[in-house]
Structure formats: C-alpha cells, structure tokens
Amino acid sequence: MGKKVRIAGGVIILISLLVVVSLFFKSVDVAVLNPHGEIAQQQRNLILFTLLLSSIVVIPVFILLATFAWKYREGNDQAEYRPNWDGNKRLEAIWWGIPCVIILVLGVVTWRTSHELDPFKPLVSNVQPINVQVVTLQWRWLFIYPEQRIASLNMVQFPENTPVKFTLTSDAPMNSFWIPSLGGQVYAMSGMSTELNLIANKKGDYRGSSANISGEGFADMTFTARVSTQDEFAKWVQSSKQSAPLNFEHYETIAQPSRDKTRLLYDLDDMGLYDKVIMKYMMPSHKDVSFRRNVSKMEGI
Numbered sequence: 374m375g376k377k378v379r380i381a382g383g384v385i386i387l388i389s390l391l392v393v394v395s396l397f398f399k400s401v402d403v404a405v406l407n408p409h410g411e412i413a414q415q416q417r418n419l420i421l422f423t424l425l426l427s428s429i430v431v432i433p434v435f436i437l438l439a440t441f442a443w444k445y446r447e448g449n450d451q452a453e454y455r456p457n458w459d460g461n462k463r464l465e466a467i468w469w470g471i472p473c474v475i476i477l478v479l480g481v482v483t484w485r486t487s488h489e490l491d492p493f494k495p496l497v498s499n500v501q502p503i504n505v506q507v508v509t510l511q512w513r514w515l516f517i518y519p520e521q522r523i524a525s526l527n528m529v530q531f532p533e534n535t536p537v538k539f540t541l542t543s544d545a546p547m548n549s550f551w552i553p554s555l556g557g558q559v560y561a562m563s564g565m566s567t568e569l570n571l572i573a574n575k576k577g578d579y580r581g582s583s584a585n586i587s588g589e590g591f592a593d594m595t596f597t598a599r600v601s602t603q604d605e606f607a608k609w610v611q612s613s614k615q616s617a618p619l620n621f622e623h624y625e626t627i628a629q630p631s632r633d634k635t636r637l638l639y640d641l642d643d644m645g646l647y648d649k650v651i652m653k654y655m656m657p658s659h660k661d662v663s664f665r666r667n668v669s670k671m672e673g674i
Contacts (some may be wrong), residue, residue: 384636404553409575409600412490412556419486423479430472469618492559492569497534498668502536502570505529506647508584509541509561511630517647523613524646526637532606533576539569544628544650547584552598558584564654573600590632591597597636618642619651 408414427563433672445452467620488494506517507529516529538658540560541550550569551558559569583594601609617623620638643649 385531388439389572394521404580408554409577409579410571410573411496412571412632413554415486415490419482423480426475426478430475433479444472460650490557492567494570495538496570496572498534498536498572500535502538503531503539504506504538504663505531507539507541507561508635508650509543509545509550509587511545511588511627512583512594512632513583513627513634514596515624515627517641519644521610521613521649522641522644523610523616524619524639524641525613526639527634528597528599528636529581530606530609531573532603533600535603535621536572538569539571540566540647541569542566542647542651545630546587547585548594550581551584552581554579556600560585562585564651566651573598576600584603584659588630590630593632593634595634596653611641613638614640621646624650 375401375598405413406417408417409458409507421426431606431622432576454624480513485576504518504520506519508515508517513527515524515526517524539550539559541559542565543563546562549558552571555573556569556571559567573636577600579598579600581596582596583591588592616638617640619641620643
C-alpha cells in the first residue's frame with residue numbers, strides 16, 4: 374500500500390509541475406514561442422521538435438535518477454546487492470542506441486534547416502521586398518531606406534506580409550540585430566556587410582534588441598519594429614520627407630555614443646551613406662585626408 378501511495382504521489386507531483394509550467398508559458402508572452410513571422414514560426418517549430426525529441430532521453434533519465442536514489446538509499450535494507458553484475462547487453466543497447474538515433478535525427482534536421490533558414494536566402498513572395506540598411510551605433514539603431522530615400526533612428530517600419538531584406542553593418546563594437554517575434558538574430562560588424570531576410574504576418578509593434586554585449590549601454594539598446602498596412606507605411610514614408618535631411622556630416626553627430634531612445638525621422642540626403650560607414654573601416658583613419666577625399670568623391674556621385 375505504501376509503495377502505491379508513493380508512486381501516486383510522484384505522478385501527482387509530476388503532473389502538477391507540468392500544469393504550472395504550461396500556465397506560466399500561457400500567461401507570459403515569450404516572443405520566440407509566440408511568433409508573428411514566417412521565419413520565426415519555423416524556428417519555433419524547430420525548438421519544440423528538438424525539445425520533444427530530447428525528452429525521450431531526458432525524462433527517463435530523471436525518472437531513473439529519482440528511482441535509484443530512493444531505492445538504493447542508505448536506509449533501504451530491501452535493495453538487492455549484486456556486486457558481480459557487470460552489465461546487460463540489452464539495456465546497454467537501449468541507452469546507447471536511442472541517444473545515437475536522436476543525435477542522427479537532430480544532425481539531419483540541423484543540416485536541412487540550416488540551409489532552409491539561411492539568413493541570406495531571399496523569401497519567396499509575390500510582393501516586392503523592401504530593402505532596409507541597418508547601422509548599429511553606441512547604443513542606438515539607424516535604419517536607412519535607400520529606395521524611399523528616408524531614414525529613422527530607433528524605429529523601423531514595414532508593411533505586413535512583405536519580405537524585408539535587412540543589410541547590416543556596425544559603426545561601433547560588434548553587435549547583434551534581433552527581433553525575436555519575427556526571426557533569429559544576425560551579427561553586424563564594422564567594415565563588413567551582412568544580410569537578414571524576414572517577413573511579418575501580423576500588424577503590431579515588436580521589440581527589437583541587441584543580442585550581443587557591447588558596452589555599458591547594451592541593456593538599453595532596443596528599438597521598435599512596427600508592422601503596418603501598406604497605406605500606413607506609405608503615409609509614414611511621406612511624413613519622413615518633411616523631416617530634417619540626413620547627410621554624412623549629420624550622421625557623424627548621430628553616431629556619437631548616446632543612450633537617447635528618441636525616435637527620429639530623416640529625409641535621406643546622401644544615398645551612399647551606408648557605403649561610407651563601411652568605408653570608414655577600410656581606411657587607416659576616418660580623419661585621414663585620403664578618407665575625406667574619397668568621401669567627397671562619393672558625395673559627387
């Protein structure tokens with residue numbers, strides 16, 4: 374009777390823990406588990422698949438750990454002592470075979486999804502993608518729309534169900550661009566340019582942040598990713614045309630270290646601004662006369 378009570382108590386505790394965990398994730402909005410974009414959905418499914426597959430090993434291991442700890446405790450004189458038992462080929466085949474199969478499955482899935490979710494891979498859509506150039510600063514974000522000839526600070530906006538091609542670089546320490554509700558993060562480094570393709574399936578404001586420690590202002594280095602309708606995006610672009618012009622000289626002021634989270638809009642006055650930011654790290658010094666000469670040539674293009 375006592376054994377049955379202990380087993381029933383363990384089952385009740387296990388079920389209670391599962392209920393508590395389920396209620397926690399249901400009440401708390403965990404961005405990576407509540408995706409609003411095609412890429413984020415595939416990544417969420419991959420996380421859940423990996424978790425469930427790993428549970429095949431993890432759960433029995435914890436159950437056996439608790440069972441052995443209880444059965445072979447010091448005060449249990451009923452436990453069978455078998456000092457000459459050196460192994461069981463059937464059991465060893467199980468506890469070695471199952472993990473090997475799981476690792477093989479995870480390896481295949483990882484290889485396939487690594488190619489399918491390649492951040493450089495353009496998204497298939499009937500809608501023309503929007504190009505956004507991203508410059509990470511200390512500790513702010515600058516977004517440049519070369520086709521719309523506008524720019525924004527600490528906020529990026531684009532229409533729903535529209536592919537967005539982010540091209541990223543850094544004018545500060547290496548950083549990481551991340552919108553958890555829409556997809557995974559990608560690093561941005563000085564003097565280099567990388568890409569990330571995302572799409573949002575639902576309107577709303579989503580939190581964007583830095584996923585790489587980059588100094589004392591790192592914790593506050595956030596931005597807003599606003600997903601709107603096509604009409605709302607067009608109106609936003611038009612309103613930006615009335616803002617202050619942004620050229621390289623003005624950019625150098627913005628690029629100074631700052632924790633100011635004010636959202637600002639600009640009328641892009643320098644179409645080669647993104648390339649000039651990269652070129653700052655292709656020269657010996659951005660204050661060098663040769664750099665200034667190259668910048669002047671680029672401005673004349």
